[in-house]
Amino acid sequence: MPSMVFGECSTSTASRLFPMSLRKDAAILVRRLSLPRRSRASMVPLSSKTLAVGAAAPTSPPPSVAIEACAKVIDGKYIAKQIRDEISAEVSRMKEVIGVVPGLAVILVGDRKDSATYVRNKKKACESVGINSFEVHLPTDSKEEDVLKFISGFNDDPSVHGILVQLPLPSHMNEQSILNAVTIEKDVDGFHPLNIGRLAMRGREPLFVPCTPKGCIELLHRYGVGIKGKRAVVIGRSNIVGMPAALLLQREDATISIVHSRTQNPEEITREADIIIAAVGQANMVRGTWIKPGAVIIDVGINPVEDPKSSRGYKLVGDVCYEEACKVASAITPVPGGVGPMTIAMLLSNTLTSAKRAHNFQ
Numbered sequence: 001m002p003s004m005v006f007g008e009c010s011t012s013t014a015s016r017l018f019p020m021s022l023r024k025d026a027a028i029l030v031r032r033l034s035l036p037r038r039s040r041a042s043m044v045p046l047s048s049k050t051l052a053v054g055a056a057a058p059t060s061p062p063p064s065v066a067i068e069a070c071a072k073v074i075d076g077k078y079i080a081k082q083i084r085d086e087i088s089a090e091v092s093r094m095k096e097v098i099g100v101v102p103g104l105a106v107i108l109v110g111d112r113k114d115s116a117t118y119v120r121n122k123k124k125a126c127e128s129v130g131i132n133s134f135e136v137h138l139p140t141d142s143k144e145e146d147v148l149k150f151i152s153g154f155n156d157d158p159s160v161h162g163i164l165v166q167l168p169l170p171s172h173m174n175e176q177s178i179l180n181a182v183t184i185e186k187d188v189d190g191f192h193p194l195n196i197g198r199l200a201m202r203g204r205e206p207l208f209v210p211c212t213p214k215g216c217i218e219l220l221h222r223y224g225v226g227i228k229g230k231r232a233v234v235i236g237r238s239n240i241v242g243m244p245a246a247l248l249l250q251r252e253d254a255t256i257s258i259v260h261s262r263t264q265n266p267e268e269i270t271r272e273a274d275i276i277i278a279a280v281g282q283a284n285m286v287r288g289t290w291i292k293p294g295a296v297i298i299d300v301g302i303n304p305v306e307d308p309k310s311s312r313g314y315k316l317v318g319d320v321c322y323e324e325a326c327k328v329a330s331a332i333t334p335v336p337g338g339v340g341p342m343t344i345a346m347l348l349s350n351t352l353t354s355a356k357r358a359h360n361f362q
């Protein structure tokens with residue numbers, strides 16, 4: 001588990017009881033304080049009206065009672081379940097028609113608890129849709145050649161259609177040469193430089209798009225959030241999330257800014273955004289004041305913070321201060337239950353795509 005922080009983000013009563021008049025340019029959802037945050041309605045994709053990012057102010061005068069504006073919850077857990085159901089049906093059809101079952105191989109090196117949990121979750125998810133999973137668990141002090149040997153075996157195994165090497169690898173291993181060794185046809189993580197290169201080029205198509213950024217875009221699509229012509233800010237520029245997320249958004253015709261650790265005045269840049277994707281790894285870094293009213297927020301961050309009330313002793317929070325953000329944004333993903341489940345759903349989707357491609361099955 002990565003190091004734990006005590007990051008709490010609190011809001012003053014003044015910002016919680018926000019009068020509509022202060023939020024002129026937002027078309028936001030307003031609910032009374034007594035309404036539950038995650039009502040049934042939060043599971044229904046937003047209409048274009050509720051998500052008119054940057055739309056004109058309501059013309060009626062501000063209500064005199066104190067109200068709490070509450071962003072729509074973008075329910076990744078719910079959408080991921082829908083996607084798994086779709087995949088499950090396709091896996092059954094493929095098995096019935098051509099007798100092939102897609103297979104995913106996962107290689108885990110070392111004994112990081114969080115990595116072990118993710119790998120376990122991936123295995124469960126495979127089982128839930130009928131995809132075969134193969135798992136290799138190597139000790140931390142394994143040699144790079146040992147990992148390469150398994151990759152080579154899976155590359156040659158026709159029952160394996162996707163290969164995932166769980167990151168991070170132990171520091172003595174060269175991540176680049178290991179990721180390069182995965183054959184591009186089975187690179188369901190989309191981390192091979194050829195896949196990333198194609199993602200960056202106009203008129204080229206990668207064989208696979210990295211799962212987390214793909215999951216973020218899928219959430220925007222399924223909730224009817226327009227991307228074309230919008231201003232999007234991606235916070236973070238890692239190879240696995242931030243950078244491919246920015247590439248995907250620009251392929252969808254958004255205008256992109258990327259904020260990273262050397263960016264000056266990140267809050268000013270972020271405040272310009274209609275869509276924010278935060279992938280930083282800093283608990284609650286993005287505060288309410290960083291957000292343009294009505295913006296849509298995709299919070300990728302998974303950060304453990306100490307929580308004596310939880311049986312595990314910690315809870316997971318995102319990179320965005322949810323409490324503050326949901327009063328300013330029009331829609332937001334929760335942590336947990338937002339992007340995380342979508343990452344796994346996209347991995348299953350990429351594995352199915354790979355198996356279909358290998359067997360020329362439409």
Ligand SMILES: NC(=O)C1=CN([C@@H]2O[C@H](COP(=O)(O)OP(=O)(O)OC[C@H]3O[C@@H](n4cnc5c(N)ncnc54)[C@H](OP(=O)(O)O)[C@@H]3O)[C@@H](O)[C@H]2O)C=CC1
Nearest residue numbers: 212236237238241260261279280281300301302339340343
């Ligand atoms: N939900 C999911 O499915 C997934 C969640 N995650 C989570 O997403 C988060 C990011 O993961 P990942 O991309 O792998 O992380 P990395 O550590 O690889 O990258 C973090 C990025 O954030 C930038 N950054 C760090 N601190 C700041 C700061 N104070 N201000 C602005 N930018 C900053 C870094 O900038 P620089 O480049 O300058 O160093 C870097 O580009 C983590 O919490 C991780 O657990 C990751 C993968 C999947």
Ligand SMILES: Nc1nc(=O)c2c([nH]1)NC[C@@H]1CN(c3ccc(C(=O)N[C@@H](CCC(=O)O)C(=O)O)cc3)C=[N+]21
Nearest residue numbers: 118164165166167168189211302336337338340341343
């Ligand atoms: N080769 C590789 N590919 C990855 O895609 C990859 C990786 N390495 N290394 C680590 C990161 C992280 N990651 C997550 C996946 C799912 C959840 C997830 O399902 N999270 C749940 C919570 C899980 C919990 O409660 O612990 C949620 O957000 O609701 C989180 C994080 C994939 N990653």
